[in-house]
Amino acid sequence: MHCPNCKGRNIGKIGNQQYYCWNCFIELSLLGEVMDLHQVEPDGSLSSLNDLFTEDERKANW
Numbered sequence: 001m002h003c004p005n006c007k008g009r010n011i012g013k014i015g016n017q018q019y020y021c022w023n024c025f026i027e028l029s030l031l032g033e034v035m036d037l038h039q040v041e042p043d044g045s046l047s048s049l050n051d052l053f054t055e056d057e058r059k060a061n062w
């Protein structure tokens, strides 16, 4: 799979259905076929990035 934001493949698995892009520091959670994208803020909270992408762009591309 690749990161929908940077198109990179520098993605690590951090949990069950959860991945992390080491290029742009976003968290990818797989919900079925569609990824839920979050940015990890410096204080550790998560802000959703889903609004920045179409559902098509968020589809997991294995």
Ligand SMILES: [Zn+2]
Residues within 6 Å of the ligand: 003, 004, 005, 006, 007, 008, 021, 022, 023, 024, 025, 026
């Ligand atoms: Zn990325």
